[in-house]
Amino acid sequence: MTEARDLSSQFPSIQYDSLTCIFHPQSEAEIVQLVQYASAHDLQFRVIGSGHSVVKSILSTAQGAINISLDQYRAVTFNDDGTVTVQAGCFLGRNAPAPWENTLFYQLEQKGLAAPDMGGITHQAVGGFTTMGCSGGSVQYAYTDSIVAISLVDGQGTVHAYRQGKDPEFEAVLVSMGLMGIFSTLTFKPSERFNIIGDETCYALDDVDCPIDFFGPGTTDKPSLEQFLRQTEYTRLLWWPQKGAERMVVWKAQRMKSEDYDGLTGTPESFKPKPYTEFPVILGSQIPAQVAASLFYQLSAGWRTLFEEWIPAETPLRDLLEALIEATYETQILPFVINLFAPVFKRDVVTSEPVPPPPCPFGSLFSDEVRVIELGRNTGSNPMQGAAAQGSAGRRAAGGPVLRLLDLEAASQTGSTRVTSTPIDLWNDVLARMPGMNEQLSKLESALSERGLKLPRYYHLHAPSEALQGLQAGSEAASQEPVGTQRFWDNWYGSLPMDNDVSDFLMPTEFTELWIPLEKTQELMNDLRDFYEKGGFKATGSYSCEIYAAKANDLWLSPAYKQDVIRVDVFWFHDIYRSEDELEAFYQQYWELLRKYDFRPHWAKYMPEGDMGAGYLAQRYPMWKQFLELRAQMDPKQLFVTDYWRNALGIPQVNP
Numbered sequence: 001m002t003e004a005r006d007l008s009s010q011f012p013s014i015q016y017d018s019l020t021c022i023f024h025p026q027s028e029a030e031i032v033q034l035v036q037y038a039s040a041h042d043l044q045f046r047v048i049g050s051g052h053s054v055v056k057s058i059l060s061t062a063q064g065a066i067n068i069s070l071d072q073y074r075a076v077t078f079n080d081d082g083t084v085t086v087q088a089g090c091f092l093g094r095n096a097p098a099p100w101e102n103t104l105f106y107q108l109e110q111k112g113l114a115a116p117d118m119g120g121i122t123h124q125a126v127g128g129f130t131t132m133g134c135s136g137g138s139v140q141y142a143y144t145d146s147i148v149a150i151s152l153v154d155g156q157g158t159v160h161a162y163r164q165g166k167d168p169e170f171e172a173v174l175v176s177m178g179l180m181g182i183f184s185t186l187t188f189k190p191s192e193r194f195n196i197i198g199d200e201t202c203y204a205l206d207d208v209d210c211p212i213d214f215f216g217p218g219t220t221d222k223p224s225l226e227q228f229l230r231q232t233e234y235t236r237l238l239w240w241p242q243k244g245a246e247r248m249v250v251w252k253a254q255r256m257k258s259e260d261y262d263g264l265t266g267t268p269e270s271f272k273p274k275p276y277t278e279f280p281v282i283l284g285s286q287i288p289a290q291v292a293a294s295l296f297y298q299l300s301a302g303w304r305t306l307f308e309e310w311i312p313a314e315t316p317l318r319d320l321l322e323a324l325i326e327a328t329y330e331t332q333i334l335p336f337v338i339n340l341f342a343p344v345f346k347r348d349v350v351t352s353e354p355v356p357p358p359p360c361p362f363g364s365l366f367s368d369e370v371r372v373i374e375l376g377r378n379t380g381s382n383p384m385q386g387a388a389a390q391g392s393a394g395r396r397a398a399g400g401p402v403l404r405l406l407d408l409e410a411a412s413q414t415g416s417t418r419v420t421s422t423p424i425d426l427w428n429d430v431l432a433r434m435p436g437m438n439e440q441l442s443k444l445e446s447a448l449s450e451r452g453l454k455l456p457r458y459y460h461l462h463a464p465s466e467a468l469q470g471l472q473a474g475s476e477a478a479s480q481e482p483v484g485t486q487r488f489w490d491n492w493y494g495s496l497p498m499d500n501d502v503s504d505f506l507m508p509t510e511f512t513e514l515w516i517p518l519e520k521t522q523e524l525m526n527d528l529r530d531f532y533e534k535g536g537f538k539a540t541g542s543y544s545c546e547i548y549a550a551k552a553n554d555l556w557l558s559p560a561y562k563q564d565v566i567r568v569d570v571f572w573f574h575d576i577y578r579s580e581d582e583l584e585a586f587y588q589q590y591w592e593l594l595r596k597y598d599f600r601p602h603w604a605k606y607m608p609e610g611d612m613g614a615g616y617l618a619q620r621y622p623m624w625k626q627f628l629e630l631r632a633q634m635d636p637k638q639l640f641v642t643d644y645w646r647n648a649l650g651i652p653q654v655n656p
């Protein structure tokens, strides 16, 4: 870090942030200048986009490393031949760390153009999204298909320009994890702008009327999952496999054709979008569901730690509550909460006013005390600093919110914002709605009353104000539709990225994502189902698994190289209460289970190591050797090779 500070004086004209130790070049010439300096002085060199990848894959923490962000290098130029040249620091679309007007998608939309596809979020920078081989959920359209040229700065500061179909290097460098050079510009041949229409429906896995045969070969009127993934323009599934939940949320959409427009949608000229809403109305819509979901996941992982802080060790209350939660978490609490957020579609059941719960039969269980639960910023003993703390990954690595239980007075001094207009009533809003709870509560009540103890009944929620920006408390329109389903129609950049409103702070999510040949879908789905049934909670965890697809391409190190794929994307809630070892042990189960499918892991997400590390990958990419040879030519001094990437790709040290 000290050397990085000194370095800034070498480049007085290049923007430098001394807090993060990151340079912000504004031109290709400035990038070249920095790379040449790094090359002359044997310094590592990396770029951060929006920092959404696994944290170790992004920047270098080596002594003296030069880390840059291209957020000031983001111009979009519309060329006469219909192509669009974009500087690699330009962010893709909405909710990026830049104003919407500066993003690529805004500027495409202004010209009546569009990207053919995108991922579930559009916060990423063009360079970071492209070099990691990212993709949306479609076998029919691919983001990378629209890229026709690239220019990059290699490890000696030389600028190369490659064109698709003309230069073989194009296919080598487009997906290269920042290891071939720094992407300077990308040139796109965009699509014409379009609107999409679709629906999301949550099916019970045993629903015989479900229109997709998730586990079988399909029939004439019900496609197999493989057929469904091939036939549907845009789709993704969220599988909630937990015992008692067992459901699949199917999101699907298509580009709107003239016959899709009606009185509700308006015409193409007077289109009235009804955007997709990811989070449903819960608890009577008084609080944004995302805050409630965040609270639940923090509590799921952290309740033991919190009990140690909140309840003095000598009180029997701690033992009683621990026993209660252990007895009910997997069988009652988890299925109940999943049902709140992903209620199953039952065709004729339409949302109605919530039935008022019965009066509380456990008079002596609760006191009327009001407490505050704060989803606070992690200001713990070892907050991350500097470059590695930047972006979404830095925020995730800091571990999501810390839960604090405060009294009203203490909470008023923390500066956080109250989310709840009326406090959550532990009985009315939660326990009374959880089937099978009464028996447990009556045991708890008698044990508490013997000791003259009570539980506080009312809770306000607080969160930092910046974490609440843009969160909605559930839409009225959504609540008019049958339970478990919603229709939506929207412009291309609005609802194709269906996870765009998920907050990094409230829902810090890590992933491992395995790309498997699409023709293996049926066998794969059955293996996963067996794994969940046999493994129970250890296999499922409490979060969901995303299933989607990607289109084959010719990019050497794309996990979709020469094959359409189904992708198994396993979610892990990155709370502060569990260790990285627990995360890796959870993922290890999936890596071992799915190894037989020759999966290729997503480069931006958790990847296996050891016997599924570089040696394994080398066998799965036909152009592996050629990639490494070209890489060595482009970056002979290994500026871009951090320890993380050396290990991941098995790149040998260069001789001094």
Ligand SMILES: Cc1cc2nc3c(=O)[nH]c(=O)nc-3n(C[C@H](O)[C@H](O)[C@H](O)COP(=O)(O)OP(=O)(O)OC[C@H]3O[C@@H](n4cnc5c(N)ncnc54)[C@H](O)[C@@H]3O)c2cc1C
Pocket (backbone or CB within 6 Å): 046, 047, 048, 049, 050, 051, 052, 053, 054, 057, 058, 059, 070, 088, 089, 118, 119, 120, 121, 123, 124, 125, 126, 127, 128, 129, 130, 131, 132, 133, 134, 135, 136, 177, 178, 179, 181, 182, 183, 184, 391, 392, 499, 509, 604, 605
């Ligand atoms: C909530 C969430 C949802 C996601 N959804 C999807 C999805 O639907 N589909 C999907 O495929 N992926 C998805 N991802 C993964 C995400 O798209 C990747 O992590 C992507 O690489 C992030 O782009 P970024 O701009 O944040 O890049 P970063 O994470 O900042 O960087 C990624 C890599 O690219 C390098 N890099 C960045 N810019 C350049 C450049 N100009 N030249 C050379 N190297 C560069 C960095 O050094 C790093 O190695 C998701 C991730 C999250 C957290």
